[in-house]
């Protein structure tokens with residue numbers, strides 16, 4: 071009998087898999103991948119990640135045939151509104167061709183579609199990383215033909231913001247929040263009355279450095295580096311979005327290893343982690359300005375927020391702004407299961423993705 075929702079959540083450093091019965095989690099597992107794998111393009115990661123999924127079924131003693139629908143993290147598509155979307159041919163093509171970029175969340179949708187095809191079921195995504203609610207001012211850069219778009223941890227930022235609102239018996243739509251997701255990428259969102267009106271692009275050259283991302287880089291420095299290194303644009307892109315940040319400076323993206331090194335007296339690791347905390351604090355300050363200083367709460371989430379060492383580095387930069395709370399890890403698995411569950415109950419809620427004819 072088909073009784074499980076399979077939740078498939080590929081992040082840049084981890085593969086998270088879960089089985090839900092209705093809205094109850096039956097089992098959830100997180101698999102961390104090594105730095106050699108995560109610094110590759112998604113096509114090069116596909117076999118290992120699919121093998122991880124199949125290993126999950128062996129480990130938990132459930133047959134894939136028992137799955138009724140796959141709920142997946144969604145990837146780089148054209149900007150969309152929030153909601154749950156069927157993974158149709160248009161979407162699969164954009165994800166597979168990397169038309170809007172290359173990130174593990176693309177592979178999440180691709181593996182979900184492969185699994186769904188093999189077992190003759192449907193696959194959906196909810197609140198993909200391209201949910202775009204930016205205000206007009208936030209879309210501007212100083213170059214006429216270059217526009218900012220929203221690429222961030224939309225699923226988890228919205229889920230923790232709603233959970234916080236629920237905990238104080240208020241509606242998300244009546245609060246001003248700054249939400250910081252600190253995972254393989256780091257995004258800092260200004261949530262104004264239920265809309266993320268400004269957020270750094272978590273993938274490419276914007277905001278703080280992160281375990282695997284370079285973050286904002288001065289354009290002149292980057293242009294000179296491209297000239298000097300002779301690297302191709304695609305190699306530079308890989309460097310910025312997969313091999314940057316802590317991985318570039320310290321040859322590891324794992325905060326636990328870095329903190330252990332610092333505790334053993336490693337001054338270089340200490341300086342780099344201090345710099346990352348400085349940049350996160352600075353980005354939060356920028357979002358405070360966007361919200362005119364009217365901030366109900368600052369909320370931290372993502373894998374790194376488990377680290378009290380990192381949290382204590384950031385606090386001094388921002389504690390004067392608003393009260394701070396931490397939701398370590400993520401609520402993504404529950405949010406994905408919820409999306410799939412609601413469309414299984416009411417198909418009218420399922421949204422359709424259509425490819426754009428052109429894009430720049």
Ligand SMILES: Nc1ncnc2c1ncn2[C@@H]1O[C@H](COP(=O)(O)OP(=O)(O)O)[C@@H](O)[C@H]1O
Nearest residue numbers: 081082083084253254281324325373374376377
């Ligand atoms: N318990 C923990 N303590 C400190 N750091 C952690 C912990 N768990 C995960 N991390 C760090 O969080 C980052 C990954 O975040 P996560 O949100 O799990 O990943 P992804 O972006 O792949 O979904 C890594 O830098 C990892 O070292």
Ligand SMILES: CCCC(=O)OP(=O)(O)O
Nearest residue numbers: 081082222253254255272
């Ligand atoms: C692409 C924005 C979301 C993101 O950075 O996810 P990861 O932390 O999983 O890389």
